Amino acid sequence: MRIQNHPILKFEKGRRVIFTFNGAEVEGCEGEPIAAALHAAGIRVLSHSRNYKRPRGFWCAIGNCSSCNMRVNGVPNVRACVEPLLDGMIVETQQGEGAVGSGIDG
């Protein structure tokens, strides 16, 4: 299943691109939300709850709930549900609260 109509975002679904999720290569469409590509690839766990470390998945889909906060190209707390996918992105599930200062260009 792939998100075609987003409740608030308009995006052009571009060419097929390759990105990595926790080191593994995944295919998605350029410009669609990162979480849409992950979901289509069958990836359901995007983060873990703060206290009990329970799995958290795709939920509000509009950048509000923090359930999809992920590390993207080294930047913590990126809302994967609203961030457009680009070719070669490095997407990782985040440990702890997210560490600043290890971004690719920072």
Place this chain on the structure above:
Amino acid sequence: MIKSADVVVIGGGSIGCATAYNLARLGFKNVVVLEKGYICRGSTGRCAAGIRQQWGTEMNCLISRYSIRHFEVMNESLEYDGDVEFRQNGYLMVSYSQKEAAMLKENLKLHEKLGIPVRFLSVDDVKEIVPVINTERIVASTICMEDGQANPFKVTDAYYRAAGRLGVKFYTYTEVTGFKKEGEKITAVVTDKGEIATSAVVNATGPYAKFISAMLGHDLPVEPERHQIVVTEPLDPFLRPLVMNFFHNSYCQQVLNGSVLAGYGNPDEPKGINYDCSWQFIKELAAKIVDQFPVMKEVNIVRQWSGHYGISPDGQPVLGTVPGVEGYYLALGCGKGFMLSPMIGELIAQCVAGQDTTLPIGILNVRRFKKGELIVEPAVV
């Protein structure tokens, strides 16, 4: 509502609750606190939670020094069923110009005289303590590792509960609307819920203090000034001390849950009560913070709020009796009420009880503004 009280404290923030607690400890049996909203609704619950001794006047240094001694043992001394979250992570003061550096040097002499452990840092030391800081324009910096932070809500709650156990009565959502006097003597406080006969009133209303004073015919030159703060999403610990920057007039600190609190003083802020928040503030602040900590450009702001300082003409607290109004006491931290609250509470209670005060608060009496005896605090943000 109660009909009479030995002392009525107006204001349910950290100073009001600390004063009420200390009054009860000194043996006052019938102490009442009036709060027009809820406990911590005003400046205490809106402050940036920082606690420092690195001030530029002797009294600010001393009151904060004594307050830190209280914070250090607060969970035990107030028998608090929790943690007031006092953490001595330090305050790092950074300057970008020779003029600001000269102020830090001047302050350091005072700190040495008073036994406050402040030290000068080389740029390498700064980088070691805060690896994410941009050291480019730093001319001088000082640090005091006894300084730090506490949770304003929990500190106030600790005083509130301890005071309650000693019999202090709290009336929230109760607004003072006026007073009754006989000659210069206060005889009663009038509220929207009824009247309380009393001969002693402590004004601990922070930025609202001048409005209370006006009801007593007293002209108090302490003006409310709005300050805004932003808070970011929580992050892993990366910023240990609070960093205060006199060039940007800003501060930035990471609190216990990992969120970063940051704000700056706007020199053009008009005086008055105003709880609005502005996007211009976020824009300006973001530029100041990212300039100091480039990694902060990755970080998301989750909330913004505003609160008020009570600005006194010299940046020092206003404490003690008021000439011309018998039974009226001011307990105003003036922009640093939360961090000074443990000691202000103690000093004002001693003053109301007619005891010698632990520190000479006569210097901070409101009379100084009429006499022009101002000792101006230089190190404010």
